[in-house]
Amino acid sequence: MKYVIGIDLGTSAVKILLVNQHGDVVQELSKAYPLIQEKTGYSEQDPQAWVDQTVSGLSDLLKDFNGNPEDIEGISFSGQMHGLVLLDEKNDVLRNAILWNDTRTTEQCKRIYEIVGEKRLLDITKNPALEGFTLPKILWVKENEPEVFEKAKVFVLPKDYVRYKLTGSLHMEYSDAAGTLLLDVRKQEWSNEICELLEIDHHLCPPLVHSHDEVGTISPEIAKRTGLSESVRVFAGGADNACGAIGAGILEDGKTLCSIGTSGVVLSYEENGTKDFQGKVHYFNHSAPDVYYTMGVTLAAGYSLTWFKDVFAKEESFENLLANVGSVPIGANGLLFTPYIVGERTPHVDAEIRGSFIGMDGSHQLEHFARAVLEGITFSLNDSVEIFRENGKNIDTVISIGGGAKNEAWLQMQADIFNAKIVKLSSEQGPGMGAAMLAAYGCGWFASLQDCAKEFLREEKVYEPIQEHVESYRGLYEIYKDIYPATTGLNKRLMEYRN
């Protein structure tokens, strides 16, 4: 039997899957690393922690593997998007990576609009200037840490850095490059125009490859440390959402994905790059060759639940914390939560907004709060579902992946709030599975990613919307939508009290 490895460099942890030729996940493990949040709005990670945990995870996986390491033919990657990793002339890291959920760059976004123009930016990149994207982060370092920026010779994204440390070759691929705001998304090339207008040396942009392109092999040192064979073939991989789409079979028109990881996304396949969503949803290159996807993003989806657990029920497992949410009534006895705890992207581009619990009552217990958190996250994802529906998309079935797909009550809640059938696959690790599929396709096991999906992906359970619940949620969602405008001004006034 032959195998491939999919490595998903998430925000909370690196998840590693060993997958055989039939798509069975024969081993999986995860290794966590912390977020570094020095100030409100800041979110960083140490790239060395990603590399150490990936190498340690691979080494643990190989220790438990009772086959021949030579039978592991290929490896590929999926990674958290947009994070800025700046490297010097020796390709050494210059500072902590500034992540996708870091919102310190509102001023830089304004400057991009002033200099490039909103319409021109949308024409070239298909996306608006959002704090989380990479270009505003580059400008922030240039303006605030000129001594660091002076030494920068190239920038990469998180999984590109890990792949570089494993292989010694440095690249970026289109699906992740699309999230930098420096790529001409339709032409699939770096935009010299944006670089020139913003006075960024275009040499800072690394060579571009396709997600399924073979970029090298594991270095002898990494082979020794992990137990992998030096002949294992390494493929570029993709942005975690693009890989999540592959790992959920979102490879043709009409297919929709809901992914609840640290962030939450609702994602839809696009055959071409020519539609116009006026920047209301992100529009990126897929990791499947020459196609696209659109998506709305909730910045703190799983992160809201993790935050809630860490602050109010630290010793509990997710399973225990959520054990009773199914018996709490819809609406958690009049308690609503908005998940804006690090600001928001879709539908409210707002770095200053923060979350709320509305309707707290003396009778509310921990399980009411837990249910309200799940409902609030799902309402926020429903904002993206609504945008897609308003733009003519038919959303009747949604494949649900990510940590959030581990909980039955949450999957039923998604069906009831989205008013759509929710499909759970046999593995909720969409991005890691997508990365493994890119390696399988790259190794030539299948003629196309679609053929690979037919062999690898299996539906485990379908959750149908329950009409009575759909009606109750419809009313609650209307109240939920009113919380944002009602709390915007209050949060602006609170800004000066945040550290």
Ligand SMILES: Nc1ncnc2c1ncn2[C@@H]1O[C@H](COP(=O)(O)OP(=O)(O)O)[C@@H](O)[C@H]1O
């Ligand atoms: N058993 C569970 N039930 C519901 N949600 C869970 C469970 N375990 C983890 N999660 C959620 O999943 C999130 C992590 O999902 P994951 O897809 O691994 O994220 P990432 O790729 O961002 O690291 C956590 O933030 C947590 O809120």
Ligand SMILES: O=C(CO)[C@@H](O)[C@H](O)COP(=O)(O)O
């Ligand atoms: O910023 C985005 C997408 O635009 C995020 O979706 C990141 O890609 C992080 O993903 P997770 O760690 O939540 O999977």
